[in-house]
Amino acid sequence: MSAPHAEISVASAPVRAAPARPAGPRVRRIAAAAGWWLASVALFGGLWELAWAMGWAPELLLPPPHVFLQSFATQASFFDTSTIGEAQAPPPVAVATTVLATVGRVLTGLAIGFVASLVTGVVVSQLALVGKLILPTVTLLAPISPIAWLPVSIFLFGIGNGPAVFMVFIGVFFVMTLATISEINGVSATYLNVARTMGATRRQTLFQVILPAILPGLLQTLRMNLFAAWMVVLLAEAVGVGSGLGQVVMLARNTFNSSLVFFTMTVIGISGYLLDIVFRQVQGRLLWWRPAGAGAAR
Amino acid sequence: MVAARRSGGGAMSSDATTGAATARTGAVRCRGVGKVWGEGTARELVALDAVDLDVAPGEFVVMLGPSGCGKSTLLSMVAGLDRPTSGLIEADGEPVREPGPDRCMIFQQSSLYPWLSVADNVSFGLRLRGRPKSERRQVAQRLLRTVGLGDVLDKHPDELSGGMRQRAAIARALAMEPRVLLMDEPFAALDVQTRAKLQDFIRQVWTESGASVLFVTHSIDEAVSLADRIVVFTARPGRIKAVVPVELERPRDPRSAEYHRLHDQLIDLLRDEVDRAFAQQEKVSG
Numbered sequence: 001m002s003a004p005h006a007e008i009s010v011a012s013a014p015v016r017a018a019p020a021r022p023a024g025p026r027v028r029r030i031a032a033a034a035g036w037w038l039a040s041v042a043l044f045g046g047l048w049e050l051a052w053a054m055g056w057a058p059e060l061l062l063p064p065p066h067v068f069l070q071s072f073a074t075q076a077s078f079f080d081t082s083t084i085g086e087a088q089a090p091p092p093v094a095v096a097t098t099v100l101a102t103v104g105r106v107l108t109g110l111a112i113g114f115v116a117s118l119v120t121g122v123v124v125s126q127l128a129l130v131g132k133l134i135l136p137t138v139t140l141l142a143p144i145s146p147i148a149w150l151p152v153s154i155f156l157f158g159i160g161n162g163p164a165v166f167m168v169f170i171g172v173f174f175v176m177t178l179a180t181i182s183e184i185n186g187v188s189a190t191y192l193n194v195a196r197t198m199g200a201t202r203r204q205t206l207f208q209v210i211l212p213a214i215l216p217g218l219l220q221t222l223r224m225n226l227f228a229a230w231m232v233v234l235l236a237e238a239v240g241v242g243s244g245l246g247q248v249v250m251l252a253r254n255t256f257n258s259s260l261v262f263f264t265m266t267v268i269g270i271s272g273y274l275l276d277i278v279f280r281q282v283q284g285r286l287l288w289w290r291p292a293g294a295g296a297a298r
Numbered sequence: 299m300v301a302a303r304r305s306g307g308g309a310m311s312s313d314a315t316t317g318a319a320t321a322r323t324g325a326v327r328c329r330g331v332g333k334v335w336g337e338g339t340a341r342e343l344v345a346l347d348a349v350d351l352d353v354a355p356g357e358f359v360v361m362l363g364p365s366g367c368g369k370s371t372l373l374s375m376v377a378g379l380d381r382p383t384s385g386l387i388e389a390d391g392e393p394v395r396e397p398g399p400d401r402c403m404i405f406q407q408s409s410l411y412p413w414l415s416v417a418d419n420v421s422f423g424l425r426l427r428g429r430p431k432s433e434r435r436q437v438a439q440r441l442l443r444t445v446g447l448g449d450v451l452d453k454h455p456d457e458l459s460g461g462m463r464q465r466a467a468i469a470r471a472l473a474m475e476p477r478v479l480l481m482d483e484p485f486a487a488l489d490v491q492t493r494a495k496l497q498d499f500i501r502q503v504w505t506e507s508g509a510s511v512l513f514v515t516h517s518i519d520e521a522v523s524l525a526d527r528i529v530v531f532t533a534r535p536g537r538i539k540a541v542v543p544v545e546l547e548r549p550r551d552p553r554s555a556e557y558h559r560l561h562d563q564l565i566d567l568l569r570d571e572v573d574r575a576f577a578q579q580e581k582v583s584g
Contacts, residue, residue, distance in 0.1 A: 198423035212413040
């Protein structure tokens with residue numbers, strides 16, 4: 001080696017700079033997005049109000065927004081779960097408590113489902129024998145709607161948080177297990193070969209290559225199933241749990257309180273929307289290696 | 299013999315005789331190596347047929363052939379990623395049974411892990427060996443400086459150009475201190491200018507590391523400008539059609555008469571094979 005320490009110089013291609021976003025345009029972008037958001041909701045609400053004003057929509061069955069949103073305190077009192085005679089919670093607290101109870105069930109179910117499906121998927125794809133024994137059953141159970149599991153969840157867990165969490169779990173477990181397996185099968189052969197040529201053990205390959213490689217796809221699948229979980233939990237609550245948004249919808253139905261129906265639907269819509277935003281933020285933080293705009297992650 | 303050929307290169311006269319190069323050898327020996335895909339089925343396909351090939355310690359061997367001739371298959375069998383269906387492959391006298399860090403492979407596509415920084419990618423192999431963080435950082439720093447990427451340690455692969463990514467992948471292979479570098483068309487996905495730059499770069503890496511190189515390409519120019527020896531493959535089933543030694547001084551002048559003569563000779567050797575490979579592909583798709 002004539003010059004062992006000489007640096008090998010190859011003209012560096014310019015590094016793609018991270019797109020600089022000055023504060024001004026960013027604020028304007030958010031403002032514009034919020035503007036369109038408001039315009040869309042206003043248009044929808046306006047048409048509804050118009051229909052009411054023209055007498056096309058009967059107020060008793062399809063109360064317009066200004067009617068079902070006007071008496072927040074009255075509506076919110078239906079969210080209160082305290083027994084007769086006890087002190088009632090202030091209306092905003094009652095609504096928040098109800099929403100949080102439902103959100104808590106969704107998140108618990110999603111978390112258990114995510115971990116369980118990840119473990120199942122990894123085991124199925126790593127241990128051939130176990131895979132052959134488990135996979136056919138999973139594939140058979142996957143197309144069964146969570147709604148069909150409702151009686152089972154009540155048989156198993158009775159009344160309370162149990163059945164709601166179980167329903168969410170069932171709603172994501174099979175889909176996520178199949179997604180995990182397909183993500184693992186889809187890991188680039190080059191990624192695996194690189195690890196193999198460097199002498200990685202199976203364990204190292206699993207934890208340092210396969211898991212980080214499949215995480216983006218799995219979180220995306222989880223997010224797509226968030227809405228499904230949000231719907232399933234309402235159903236479970238309507239039938240089997242003493243509290244939660246689903247219970248309020250059921251109460252509204254049974255008392256023929258159409259204003260309460262639409263009020264609750266509004267609360268459900270906004271909560272689900274906010275939950276998705278939070279989830280997207282978490283996803284963005286966890287998957288820092290995904291460049292903005294790449295794939296469907298954002 | 300190889301040392302003699304290299305010393306013909308003038309500037310690199312000392313490298314094959316220094317301690318670093320003699321400490322490890324990096325010889326590869328293939329005897330009667332064959333590969334059949336789907337053996338015993340109706341779709342049986344002989345990819346490679348009874349290939350004998352040797353790489354001497356420190357030698358730069360280029361495998362040249364039409365696409366689908368089995369040269370990449372042979373490379374991945376030397377790496378231990380695939381098993382031959384017949385014959386024997388040895389690295390430094392040991393039969394190849396599985397992949398090992400003594401034989402590092404550089405792939406055609408960018409193979410850096412997007413979830414790791416460039417430095418962590420380069421020192422990935424050391425992490426697998428359980429080396430402490432400070433040492434990994436130090437090695438990554440040194441190697442990235444060597445490949446001219448000293449200022450992108452904490453960047454992510456997505457922020458690098460294709461050529462920079464391939465250089466980082468080479469630094470990652472060098473971190474394993476391999477005796478043999480296996481390269482599977484490492485520059486195929488790059489533009490012509492970047493490609494030319496990286497060929498110079500590979501030559502320097504080879505000189506400084508003292509490792510043997512087994513390099514797959516279908517570019518005649520790449521073969522002539524890099525190789526000690528060019529092994530020309532036939533179309534499927536892949537056999538060795540000819541072995542062409544390149545005794546030109548490095549760095550090689552693509553305008554010299556000898557370069558042109560070799561280039562023409564290789565075109566003649568390849569022409570029929572490329573036609574045959576093309577006909578095979580037409581048949582498959584039709």
